[in-house]
Amino acid sequence: xxxxxxxxxxxxxxxxxxxxxxxxxxxxxxxxxxxxxxxxxxxxxxxxxxxxxxxxxxxxxxxxxxxxxxxxxxxxxxxxxxxxxxxxxxxxxxxxxxxxxxxxxxxxxxxxxxxxxxxxxxxxxxxxxxxxxxxxxxxxxxxxxxxxxxxxxxxxxxxxxxxxxxxxxxxxxxxxxxxxxxxxxxxxxxxxxxxxxxxxxxxxxxxxxxxxxxxxx
Numbered sequence: 001x002x003x004x005x006x007x008x009x010x011x012x013x014x015x016x017x018x019x020x021x022x023x024x025x026x027x028x029x030x031x032x033x034x035x036x037x038x039x040x041x042x043x044x045x046x047x048x049x050x051x052x053x054x055x056x057x058x059x060x061x062x063x064x065x066x067x068x069x070x071x072x073x074x075x076x077x078x079x080x081x082x083x084x085x086x087x088x089x090x091x092x093x094x095x096x097x098x099x100x101x102x103x104x105x106x107x108x109x110x111x112x113x114x115x116x117x118x119x120x121x122x123x124x125x126x127x128x129x130x131x132x133x134x135x136x137x138x139x140x141x142x143x144x145x146x147x148x149x150x151x152x153x154x155x156x157x158x159x160x161x162x163x164x165x166x167x168x169x170x171x172x173x174x175x176x177x178x179x180x181x182x183x184x185x186x187x188x189x190x191x192x193x194x195x196x197x198x199x200x201x202x203x204x205x206x207x208x209x210x211x212x213x214x215x216x217x
Contacts, residue, residue: 002031009043009187010180018051023059024099029072036079043191044183045083047102048090048176054115057097073098073129080105084195086186090179091115092172104135109166110178111157117165118154139164
């Protein structure tokens, strides 16, 4: 139910359970986590799905059996966030529930226009996965994060682009081509330069005290 490919330095994971809205089982999450941990060797990683939904989150039967609160979600998002290469979430459709974590952990997100975004864990009686709120706040700010997590709002791709939750909207037939074009430019660069740029982008901004000290120095 997960398809993996390694095309040189670009690795791709495709969620392939469209008949169940690409909902995720524990086995699928373990498989994805292992792939992302192995992908430390990749220069770029693309995460996408088949069908009209990227992922509806946890498989309902397994969610009721404990998957909704499993640590496997954090293992997966942590492995994605730790990738030294560029990670791109190519959203072929709606991103919902616990699956939001893997999208938030990627370096960038591109989406088709029909995609919707929602994370209704509070309504279901669960907390979000621990890292998800902070990653969402870093992208769209605290108020909009609360609107999604506490207000239960479903947002469109256009709203997600305006907020900064996604970085580009593309036509469905251009989704993977766009992701590969972006990844190819990273792969074409010297690895040490690309990796250092990613590290620089993740650095904490200088405080006003730091800036003042730098000017005095």
